[in-house]
Amino acid sequence: MKPIILALFLLGSGLGGSALAQTVSNPYPKTAPPLPNPRVTQLETALNHVQQEQQAVYQQFQMTQELRRNEIQENYPQAIQTPNSMMQAPYAMGGLKDNPPQSYDDNVRIQRERQERIEQYTRDLNRLYSRYAELGEQKRALLDQLIELAK
DSSP states (O other): OHHHHHHHHHHHHHHHHHHHHHHOOOSSOSSOOOOOOHHHHHHHHHHHHHHHHHHHHHHHHHHHHHHHHHHHHHTOHHHHOOGGGGGGOGGGGTTSSSSOOOOHHHHHHHHHHHHHHHHHHHHHHHHHHHHHHHHHHHHHHHHHHHHHHHO
16 A cells, blocks of 8 residues: 555656646746836826825825814813813913913904914815825726726
8 A cells, every 4th residue: 555655656746847847948038028018107107106196195184184183172272181281271271470361352363363274274174185086086097097008
């Protein structure tokens, strides 16, 4: 029984070796690889550019979103104020000897400026979102063209 298994093993390994030897061809082909299609290269370059711009727009969106979030949180300083962080919002403690209360006009002006910043951030977010979506459509169109050329 063992000699038969050994013979089959040797026979199988011999066939595998010859099959492997047949699949290995000349590692140095005599013909040069075909040159890439210039249109494919152009599309890949354009796609790379669109992807980089889309990434930059996304990062701007994230930064603007965080700025807007911080402005909104500043509208409600008491909600985020802890007992040990009274110095974060000194205007909330007006009336002390060293910190007189702000005038009504100053408070209104500060609130109006803050609201204007929040609205500007919202407009910027909408603009960045639209640009990101537009770049996504451009990217999709370039990918479609690349797929079509690959066929």
